[in-house]
Amino acid sequence: MPDQFLFATEVFINGLMSGVLYALVALGFVLIYKASGIFNYAQGVMALFAAMTLVGIMDGQVPFSHIINSVFGTNVHHFGWHVPAMLAILLTAGVMVLFAWLVQRLVMRHLVGQEPIILFMATIGLAYFLEGVSDLMWGSEIKKLDIGLPQGGSFWIEDMTAGLGSDNFYGFFIDNLDMVATVVAALLVTGLVLFSQYTKQGRAMRAVADDHQAALSVGISLNFIWVLVWSVAGFVALVAGIMWGTKSGVQFSLSLIALKALPVLMLGGFTSIPGAIVGGLIIGVGEKMFEFAIGPLVGGATENWFAYVLALLFLVFRPQGLFGEKIIERV
Amino acid sequence: MKLKLTTLALSALMAAGPAMADLVFPSLSYRTGPYAAGGIPFADGYADYFTLLNERDGGIGGVMTNLIECETGYNTEKGVECYESTKGEGALVYQPLSTGITYQLIPKVTADGIPMHTMGYGRTSAANGEVFSNVFNYPANYWNGASGVVNYLLELNDGDIKGKKLALVYHNSAYGKEPIRTLEELAEKHGFELSLLPVDHPGQEQKSQWLQIRRERPDYVTMWGWGVMNQVAIQEAANIRFPMENFIGVWWSGAEHDVMSAGDAANGYKALTFHNVGRDFPVFHHIQKYVVDTGKAAGAGDQIGTVLYNRGMYAAMLAAEAVKTAQAIHGTADIDASMMRDGMEALEMNEAKMTDLGMPNFGPTFNVSCENHGGPGLVGVTQWDAGSQTWSMISDFKATDGDVIGALVSEDSGAYATENKITPNCG
Numbered sequence: 001m002p003d004q005f006l007f008a009t010e011v012f013i014n015g016l017m018s019g020v021l022y023a024l025v026a027l028g029f030v031l032i033y034k035a036s037g038i039f040n041y042a043q044g045v046m047a048l049f050a051a052m053t054l055v056g057i058m059d060g061q062v063p064f065s066h067i068i069n070s071v072f073g074t075n076v077h078h079f080g081w082h083v084p085a086m087l088a089i090l091l092t093a094g095v096m097v098l099f100a101w102l103v104q105r106l107v108m109r110h111l112v113g114q115e116p117i118i119l120f121m122a123t124i125g126l127a128y129f130l131e132g133v134s135d136l137m138w139g140s141e142i143k144k145l146d147i148g149l150p151q152g153g154s155f156w157i158e159d160m161t162a163g164l165g166s167d168n169f170y171g172f173f174i175d176n177l178d179m180v181a182t183v184v185a186a187l188l189v190t191g192l193v194l195f196s197q198y199t200k201q202g203r204a205m206r207a208v209a210d211d212h213q214a215a216l217s218v219g220i221s222l223n224f225i226w227v228l229v230w231s232v233a234g235f236v237a238l239v240a241g242i243m244w245g246t247k248s249g250v251q252f253s254l255s256l257i258a259l260k261a262l263p264v265l266m267l268g269g270f271t272s273i274p275g276a277i278v279g280g281l282i283i284g285v286g287e288k289m290f291e292f293a294i295g296p297l298v299g300g301a302t303e304n305w306f307a308y309v310l311a312l313l314f315l316v317f318r319p320q321g322l323f324g325e326k327i328i329e330r331v
Numbered sequence: 332m333k334l335k336l337t338t339l340a341l342s343a344l345m346a347a348g349p350a351m352a353d354l355v356f357p358s359l360s361y362r363t364g365p366y367a368a369g370g371i372p373f374a375d376g377y378a379d380y381f382t383l384l385n386e387r388d389g390g391i392g393g394v395m396t397n398l399i400e401c402e403t404g405y406n407t408e409k410g411v412e413c414y415e416s417t418k419g420e421g422a423l424v425y426q427p428l429s430t431g432i433t434y435q436l437i438p439k440v441t442a443d444g445i446p447m448h449t450m451g452y453g454r455t456s457a458a459n460g461e462v463f464s465n466v467f468n469y470p471a472n473y474w475n476g477a478s479g480v481v482n483y484l485l486e487l488n489d490g491d492i493k494g495k496k497l498a499l500v501y502h503n504s505a506y507g508k509e510p511i512r513t514l515e516e517l518a519e520k521h522g523f524e525l526s527l528l529p530v531d532h533p534g535q536e537q538k539s540q541w542l543q544i545r546r547e548r549p550d551y552v553t554m555w556g557w558g559v560m561n562q563v564a565i566q567e568a569a570n571i572r573f574p575m576e577n578f579i580g581v582w583w584s585g586a587e588h589d590v591m592s593a594g595d596a597a598n599g600y601k602a603l604t605f606h607n608v609g610r611d612f613p614v615f616h617h618i619q620k621y622v623v624d625t626g627k628a629a630g631a632g633d634q635i636g637t638v639l640y641n642r643g644m645y646a647a648m649l650a651a652e653a654v655k656t657a658q659a660i661h662g663t664a665d666i667d668a669s670m671m672r673d674g675m676e677a678l679e680m681n682e683a684k685m686t687d688l689g690m691p692n693f694g695p696t697f698n699v700s701c702e703n704h705g706g707p708g709l710v711g712v713t714q715w716d717a718g719s720q721t722w723s724m725i726s727d728f729k730a731t732d733g734d735v736i737g738a739l740v741s742e743d744s745g746a747y748a749t750e751n752k753i754t755p756n757c758g
Contacts, residue, residue, distance in 0.1 A: 140367035142588040249592030253365040253559035291539040301529035
């Protein structure tokens with residue numbers, strides 16, 4: 001096979017893998033929007049907060065140590081223990097549930113019935129507040145996140161495919177971490193679908209998403225459902241934070257991964273879980289293939305803007321996104 | 332009685348001699364936001380050195396220093412606000428630690444007569460003091476960096492890099508694009524092949540760039556990155572098994588936090604530098620004794636000896652030495668911004684001076700002049716040892732290509748002078 005075709009195939013596969021990582025971020029947005037009509041600006045910061053909390057718990061870091069030390073004149077930074085990764089993930093998930101409860105109790109409950117733009121503004125405030133709290137709680141330094149996920153190219157795939165092309169072709173490069181992310185994303189989506197289809201709470205969540213007035217009339221607690229949805233979104237943020245944090249270290253730029261989710265949402269629709277996945281894959285492949293084919297002709301760095309161009313093209317022909325629900329308002 | 336007491340108090344004050352204002356050093360720092368990991372150690376080093384001078388020496392020439400910190404968040408608008416809000420406090424010199432803020436402040440500091448020091452960043456052609464009267468970028472600038480990479484490769488290849496391939500992975504911003512022109516000139520001069528790989532802000536996703544590197548197999552990769560871009564690039568290089576010893580970052584891509592997240596895979600990665608690394612210098616014992624142990628450190632004291640802490644401390648040391656020079660020139664300890672500018676323009680850094688300060692061989696020796704605000708542009712190379720988690724110098728501070736850089740500085744500063752109707756002057 002000609003090398004150029006093999007290189008294009010390699011870029012295509014890596015685009016799919018990158019798309020899965022974008023979709024992981026987009027999923028959190030979809031869950032909250034679907035259930036409450038809120039575009040959660042804080043989703044990226046939630047991923048950052050979750051990842052920082054996970055590393056903090058694993059390393060036995062004392063939260064708010066800088067404040068504690070300056071107030072009490074102490075010099076404590078670590079508890080001196082190391083928590084195993086799985087236990088730390090469970091504890092972090094617990095923290096995200098607590099966070100969801102606090103958001104509901106202190107912010108969202110007071111804004112029920114407000115215009116969507118007010119709720120959106122509230123999430124902007126929440127994002128900056130959470131970023132500040134993360135900084136105070138765990139510090140600003142970059143932290144290594146190692147929960148045992150494999151990294152680097154797969155030797156096996158490389159060796160298996162090396163013979164396909166000429167001597168200039170090394171075999172396909174597929175990052176082990178990307179493959180793990182794909183499996184995790186598949187499990188996550190399956191889990192979410194099973195949860196929403198086959199559990200009482202999941203069905204209640206769907207009922208609220210369809211018509212919260214009707215759901216209230218049959219005795220479903222809106223407060224509980226919102227806490228549940230924010231908790232699930234918090235867990236999705238934790239998964240996204242683990243994958244992205246393993247790639248780049250846990251640091252404040254992690255909150256900017258939300259920028260990668262926006263074109264995915266525009267394309268896949270704000271209300272569809274499969275839409276987030278398919279949207280992520282299309283954006284991932286589209287931007288990588290464009291960079292491969294056209295990038296060198298225009299000086300490169302096309303990925304960020306091309307993702308939005310692609311999303312805009314879809315918007316023009318299908319404003320609700322590929323899988324979004326068509327909004328029909330009767331007067 | 333009341334009048335007598337007032338007269339007595341006033342007489343006592345007069346007898347005590349003229350009151351001296353503090354020497355004010357604004358610190359435009361960023362301790363929050365995506366770039367805080369780099370901003371914090373630099374700001375700590377900058378602050379701790381001035382605290383050391385106050386605590387150990389009673390200030391500079393008997394006048395206490397006063398550091399005014401203002402948070403910019405690495406945001407250009409906030410940086411300008413910080414400048415406007417602190418310049419009236421008697422600011423002697425600004426170090427904005429951001430190329431974006433630097434570009435905005437160049438006309439402002441020139442109009443206000445306050446010097447600005449942009450060490451290893453900012454507008455490279457500001458090295459021409461005939462045009463940029465108030466801007467200084469000694470001891471090295473980006474173009475010295477670009478030439479430093481090429482000179483190092485020449486050294487590795489017995490002076491011949493004809494036909495070699497060098498890829499530049501750069502932050503797609505004014506900062507990242509700075510070395511391109513110099514590298515293109517040097518590629519023509521030495522016959523190597525240059526490929527350019529821009530990475531959009533913030534640089535969290537670089538799969539395309541590193542797949543391209545894997546396809547094109549350059550002999551060497553150099554990087555102009557900052558923030559998360561550095562960590563991701565080093566991890567991606569490790570992922571495609573690019574040899575780390577052939578990967579050389581600029582000085583803003585060579586701190587501990589840039590390599591730590593890649594773990595052992597980052598072993599052997601190299602970075603340029605214009606100051607020494609590590610904490611094996613007497614000055615750090617003084618900082619520990621007079622600043623950290625007395626609870627007066629800007630941070631927790633755990634950053635001492637890290638690359639960016641050292642850089643912040645080095646910047647403060649150069650500012651303090653310029654103050655001493657200004658005090659000697661003008662015969663007064665109580666200097667203002669224009670005197671500080673004179674001190675910076677007449678600054679001489681030699682080995683004896685650095686040894687006296689407890690910083691032997693900490694930086695290159697150099698003289699500043701009106702014509703040359705950038706110094707000689709000597710550049711060294713450091714290498715990361717993942718086992719001991721330390722950087723070490725593997726090359727002394729060496730000269731860069733003055734012919735190529737000098738011509739580019741003249742061209743760019745000349746264009747700036749024409750555009751802004753500045754008559755180059757060193758009279």
